[in-house]
Amino acid sequence: MPTDLSPVIAAATRWLLSAFPPEAGALDRALAEAQAGQAATIAAALRYPTELDAELLHLLGPGGTARLDAVGGADEAPDGPEHVWRTWVDETVVSWAACLLADAELAALAAACVSATHHGAGSVGAARRLTIPSPRDHRAAPLLRHPDLVGPVAELHRDTLCRLLAATSPSA
Numbered sequence: 001m002p003t004d005l006s007p008v009i010a011a012a013t014r015w016l017l018s019a020f021p022p023e024a025g026a027l028d029r030a031l032a033e034a035q036a037g038q039a040a041t042i043a044a045a046l047r048y049p050t051e052l053d054a055e056l057l058h059l060l061g062p063g064g065t066a067r068l069d070a071v072g073g074a075d076e077a078p079d080g081p082e083h084v085w086r087t088w089v090d091e092t093v094v095s096w097a098a099c100l101l102a103d104a105e106l107a108a109l110a111a112a113c114v115s116a117t118h119h120g121a122g123s124v125g126a127a128r129r130l131t132i133p134s135p136r137d138h139r140a141a142p143l144l145r146h147p148d149l150v151g152p153v154a155e156l157h158r159d160t161l162c163r164l165l166a167a168t169s170p171s172a
Contacts, residue, residue, distance in 0.1 A: 004054035005044045008062055011088035012040035012097055015065060019072045020143035020150060031129065031140035035101060038130040042110050043096035046164060049117035062090035071152045095157035100130060102147040102154055106165070107131045113168045 013036045022032030048054045065086045078086070100107040108131040129137050133145065143149050 004051075004058065005041075005048055007088045008048075008057065008090050008093055009037065009040045009044050011062075011085050012044065012090060012093045013037045014085060015068065015089045015094055016040070016097060016101075016144060019068075019153070020141070020146075022141050022144065023139065028140040031137055032144055035129045035133065035137060035141055036097065036144060038127040039097035039100040039107065040093060042100060042107070042114055042127060042130070043093045043161075044090070045114045045117050045119040046096065046110060046161070046168075047090065047093050049119070051118055057090075062088055062093070065089045065091075067091055067156070068094055068153060071156065092157045092160070095153055095155075096161045098150040098154035099158050099161055101141075101144055102150050104131055104133060106161075109165050109169060110161070113165055116168045 013033065016036040016039070017029075017033060022028045048057055068089065068091055096110075100110055107127070111127045111131055138145055147154075
């Protein structure tokens with residue numbers, strides 16, 4: 001994955017992990033972070049499929065967490081210099097990542113569609129923790145993988161993701 005999208009991927013991953021925390025323990029945290037990171041990487045690649053899209057992202061900025069925080073039930077977004085990463089959160093990337101985390105089949109289709117972008121098929125690897133999650137992956141991130149819990153965030157942009165995947169699907 002080009003480093004152009006790494007701030008958005010990192011911020012989306014961090015937001016997902018703070019909104020849907022993993023089970024206690026270093027291994028659970030690492031497994032949850034791997035799953036959220038794979039979902040955010042695929043979502044960012046689909047959201048910003050060309051080099052020009054990535055450049056426009058850096059010029060205009062992704063938008064921040066205000067609506068996500070409201071949907072997620074936060075009364076007030078944290079403020080201060082330690083929370084500046086929140087300005088790099090892209091609502092659509094987080095919503096699409098939530099869709100992928102809640103539905104492994106959709107995640108597999110999305111991973112296959114990344115090959116239609118300038119990032120290419122190799123940019124996301126196998127994304128196996130996302131597309132073929134083990135029981136251990138599910139136990140590490142029960143909130144992050146629960147369709148009902150991530151549903152409000154996923155619903156923000158699910159229709160757009162489904163239309164995009166239908167249009168770019170390798171079998172379409």
